[in-house]
Every structure is written in structure tokens, then in C-alpha cells.
Amino acid sequence: MDVYELEPCLPPEGDPQLGNLAFELVERAVTLAAPINPIMQESLGELVRSMNCYYSNFIEGHETRPRDIDRALHGDFSTNPEQRALQSEARAHIELQKTIDIGEDPPGWPTDESYIRWLHERFCTRLPDELLWIENPDTGERSRVVPGALRDRTVRVGRHIPPPPGDLPAFLHRLEEAFDPKKLSRQQQLVSVGAAHHRLLWIHPFLDGNGRVARLMSHAMLLKLRVGSSLWSIARGLARRANQYRDLLSNADLPRRNALDGRGARSLEGLKEFCTFFLETCIDQVNFMNELLQPSELLRRIALYVDDEVSARHLPKGSFPLLREAFREGEISRGRAPELTGYEERRARQVVSELIDKGLLKSSGHRAPLRLAFPIETHERWLPKLYPADSPTT
Numbered sequence: 332m333d334v335y336e337l338e339p340c341l342p343p344e345g346d347p348q349l350g351n352l353a354f355e356l357v358e359r360a361v362t363l364a365a366p367i368n369p370i371m372q373e374s375l376g377e378l379v380r381s382m383n384c385y386y387s388n389f390i391e392g393h394e395t396r397p398r399d400i401d402r403a404l405h406g407d408f409s410t411n412p413e414q415r416a417l418q419s420e421a422r423a424h425i426e427l428q429k430t431i432d433i434g435e436d437p438p439g440w441p442t443d444e445s446y447i448r449w450l451h452e453r454f455c456t457r458l459p460d461e462l463l464w465i466e467n468p469d470t471g472e473r474s475r476v477v478p479g480a481l482r483d484r485t486v487r488v489g490r491h492i493p494p495p496p497g498d499l500p501a502f503l504h505r506l507e508e509a510f511d512p513k514k515l516s517r518q519q520q521l522v523s524v525g526a527a528h529h530r531l532l533w534i535h536p537f538l539d540g541n542g543r544v545a546r547l548m549s550h551a552m553l554l555k556l557r558v559g560s561s562l563w564s565i566a567r568g569l570a571r572r573a574n575q576y577r578d579l580l581s582n583a584d585l586p587r588r589n590a591l592d593g594r595g596a597r598s599l600e601g602l603k604e605f606c607t608f609f610l611e612t613c614i615d616q617v618n619f620m621n622e623l624l625q626p627s628e629l630l631r632r633i634a635l636y637v638d639d640e641v642s643a644r645h646l647p648k649g650s651f652p653l654l655r656e657a658f659r660e661g662e663i664s665r666g667r668a669p670e671l672t673g674y675e676e677r678r679a680r681q682v683v684s685e686l687i688d689k690g691l692l693k694s695s696g697h698r699a700p701l702r703l704a705f706p707i708e709t710h711e712r713w714l715p716k717l718y719p720a721d722s723p724t725t
Contacts, residue, residue, distance in 0.1 A: 332494045334501050335532070337593030338507035341526050342603045344519050349603065352610035353521035359617045360558040366626050367562075370661025371703065374693075375624065376561030378705045382717055384424040386570035387546055388417070395421050397718055401707045416459045423457030424543065429552050432561045441551040442505040442510040450544045450551075451537050452479025465539045474538060482538040491584045493535035502534045510554075525609025526551045526602060529583045534598075553613070563620040568612035571650060579605045623714055628657060636712040644687065647682045649674055654691060654703055662700035698719050 342349060364372055381400050388628055393415045399409065403418035403686050404425065427450070430436055455463060455478035458549075463476045475485070481499045485492070492606050510527045512520050528549045535541050546566050553559025569576045583601040593599025593672045623629070640646040649672030656663050656671055668679035683701065686692040690706030710717055 332498045332502075334498075336494070336506045336596045337502055337505055337509075337530060338597060339593055339599055339602060340505070340530055341515075341519060341523055341600065342606060344516060346522075346603065347544060349610065352607065352614065353518045355599075356558055356610055356614050356617065357519060358698050359614055360528075360623065361561055361622050363559055363624070365616055365714060367624060368659065371658060372560075372562060374702060374705060377429075378714070378717075379561055379564055379620075380425045380428050380432070381421075383550070383564035383566045384421045384720065386564065387424060387543060388421060388568065389570045390546075390576075391542060393417055393420065394506070398707055399427075408518050412461075417461050419457070420458050420462055423454055424547075426457065427453050427545065428550065431547065433552065436551060440507075440510070441511060441548045441555065442523075442531075442564050443507050444500075446551075447503070447531065447536065447548060447705070448479045448481075449456055451540055454547070455479070455540060456545060463539075475587050476537065476539045484523070484538075486535060486538070488535055489581065491533070491535075491581075493533065499534065500534050503536060506534065520556055521558065521610070522606050524549050524613075525606040526555070527552065528609060529580060529602065529605050532580060533584060552629060558613075561668035562624065563616045564618060565609075565613055568616040570610065572608075575608065579608050587611060619716075626658070629659040629713065630658060632715075634715050635657070636709060645683050646691075648672075649679070649682050650686055650691070653683065653686060653701070657692060657701055657703040662702045664700055665694075665698065 342595060352649060363612060367375070372382040372487065381397065381404070385395065385397055385400060399414065399418055402408070403422045408415045408418050423587070430453070432724050437449050439445055440449070441450075463478075464473050465476060466473050481496065481503075483496050485495050506527065510523050512523075515523060521697075528545050530667065531545045532541055537544065544572065546569070549557060549565055555566065559565075580724075583598065583605040585598045585601050586596060587593060588598055588600065593602075613706045634651055635647060637651040641648055643648065652673075653663070656667070665680075668674075668683050669676050672679045672682050674682065687694065687701075690704055692701045692705040705713065
């Protein structure tokens with residue numbers, strides 16, 4: 332198959348709708364983290380990575396409850412083999428995204444073949460063996476997915492037949508060339524995230540795991556373009572619009588419709604529609620997290636939660652000032668506990684101990700500073716709508 336079949340890789344520069352969306356995304360994204368202490372951003376990032384994993388699993392049709400993901404992160408795996416495998420998959424995703432978030436991913440751009448294969452290899456090597464086998468629906472033949480290896484046979488994805496195995500290197504080279512950020516304007520760099528997301532899925536380089544790799548690639552691109560962060564997730568937006576996401580992916584697969592539909596083999600209109608949807612979804616998720624993480628509102632929800640828990644005698648009096656200062660300052664010394672709680676030292680230490688036991692505060696050691704934590708029991712009250720209403724966190 333000729334690499335021309337991948338064209339156009341990008342909508343032409345100067346499209347006013349895409350340009351306006353790219354500008355709006357930058358404008359909204361730069362304000363997201365501003366009011367939040369950098370140390371607190373780390374704690375929130377851990378929470379958002381779990382959320383991102385949940386929604387990415389949802390898109391793949393894998394039902395993993397937030398509670399089960401949380402248990403996996405603490406090494407508590409189900410005795411049910413199927414559920415245990417899904418927990419391992421979730422943990423693999425979160426660990427890989429953390430590697431990207433803290434800047435320990437490889438050099439180069441996320442659309443480079445070496446980076447794409449690294450994503451697949453690092454994710455799949457963490458999976459249990461039972462998740463590394465796929466079955467041909469037509470023949471029943473089972474094949475093992477080799478981490479980081481390009482597929483070695485022809486496949487069908489719905490109505491789409493991706494390039495044959497022997498042509499994959501040429502198509503991946505074209506992907507790398509077309510989305511080189513040094514050749515693109517700022518606007519085109521942002522538009523390219525959605526375009527590359529689709530074109531990678533169209534190439535379908537691996538036997539399995541392509542959707543996961545595409546979403547992690549998009550996350551890494553947004554991060555490197557300094558509009559993405561560990562505080563918001565494109566996967567949540569794609570999962571909430573899953574049917575539209577799949578339909579627009581399919582439309583962007585279509586061949587050129589007529590003489591007005593670009594000059595490449597694929598539909599330019601279909602690609603523009605997908606890129607528009609992708610940028611709109613990014614903006615929607617930045618706006619959602621911006622509203623959710625407004626410091627005054629978040630502290631108000633925490634205060635209401637603590638009041639209820641103190642009234643029910645589940646938390647000691649004096650809890651909220653400790654949680655409030657940990658949120659505002661990122662971390663607080665244990666020596667400030669008497670001042671903040673209003674108790675003498677021994678009782679103040681007991682309050683700190685209870686908050687740590689409840690998972691509301693965390694610390695790396697007995698003398699280390701205290702940081703605010705976000706145990707799963709608090710999510711519905713502190714961070715409402717983070718997960719769907721029909722996905723219990725308990």
C-alpha cells in the first residue's frame with residue numbers, strides 16, 4: 332500500500348475554526364494550575380492518572396471500578412483471575428502515564444516510531460500473559476502480542492483494513508515526518524494532536540493495544556506542547572462521548588468524497604471534523620477540571636465533608652484546619668499541629684494520626700511533613716462528577 336493513502340496528515344493551516352479552538356485551548360489550559368500549590372498538583376496528578384486509566388479502560392470495554400484500581404495501586408489484587416488481570420492492566424497504564432508526567436519518557440517526539448513502540452512495549456510488558464493474546468474472529472486463531480513489536484499479519488478493524496505488515500515502517504516514517512513539531516506553526520502543533528491520534532489508529536501498527544497507545548501518545552503530545560498537564564484527562568472526554576468519538580474516527584477513515592474534499596486519498600472534511608471534535612473535547616475537560624479544582628470551592632466541599640464526619644464522630648474535632656493548610660501550602664510540618672488544631676501537643680498528634688489512618692493526610696515518614704491526600708471514599712464529596720454516577724467508588 333502506498334503511503335499516499337495516509338494523506339492528508341493535517342488539515343491545511345489557516346482554518347479559522349481550528350485556529351480559534353487551538354487559541355482557546357491554550358488560553359484555558361494556562362490558567363488551570365495557576366491557583367494550586369505545585370506540591371498539591373502532584374497529589375491531584377495521582378488522582379487524575381487513576382481517573383484517566385478508568386476512562387481509557389472504559390473505551391476499551393474493560394469494566395474496572397475506581398475502587399479496584401485503587402486497590403491495585405496498593406498491591407491488593409482480587410482473587411478472581413479476570414478481575415485481577417484488569418487490575419494489573421490498570422496499574423500498568425497508571426505507571427506508564429506517571430513516567431510520562433514526570434518527564435522520564437524517552438527523548439524525541441511522541442509521534443516518532445521509537446516513542447510509539449516504547450509506549451507499547453512499556454505498557455504490554457506490565458500486563459499478565461492472559462491479556463497478551465488475541466483471537467481472530469473469522470478463523471479462531473490465537474496470536475500473542477509481542478510488546479513493542481509491529482504486527483506481522485493483516486487485520487481488519489470494523490470496515491477498515493489497515494496497511495499490510497510489510498508497509499508499516501513506511502507509514503510510521505511518514506507519521507513521524509508529517510508531525511515533526513519543528514516543521515509546524517504553534518496552531519498546527521495543537522491541531523496535529525487530534526490528527527496524529529486518528530492517523531496512528533488508521534495505521535494500526537500493533538496487533539492489540541493501539542487505542543491505549545494513541546491516547547497515551549496524545550497525552551504526551553499535549554504535555555510537551557505545555558497545554559496538557561497531570562491535572563486533566565483527554566480520556567475522560569473521549570469516553571463521555573464514546574459513540575461520537577468512534578463515529579468521527581470512522582468518518583476520518585473514509586476516502587476522499589469529491590473534488591472539494593482535499594487533494595489526498597483520505598477525506599479532508601472527515602479529518603477536520605475529528606480534529607475539531609478533539610480540540611473541543613480538550614477544552615471541555617480543561618474547563619471541567621478548572622471548575623472542579625477552584626480552591627475556594629474545593630475547600631468548601633472539604634469543609635462540609637469534615638463537618639459531617641465530625642458530627643458522626645468519624646473524625647476528630649480540629650481536623651479541618653490541618654487539611655485546609657495542607658491544601659493551601661502543599662505540605663505542613665507536624666510541629667504546627669497544636670497551633671492549627673488548638674490542642675496541646677499530645678492530643679494534636681492524635682488528631683494527625685487519625686487523619687493519616689483515614690487516608691486524609693499522608694507523609695513519607697514519622698517526622699516528614701504532612702500532605703493532603705484524596706482517598707477514594709472522599710471522591711464523590713470532594714470532587715463530584717469525576718466518575719460516572721453509576722460507577723461506584725466503594
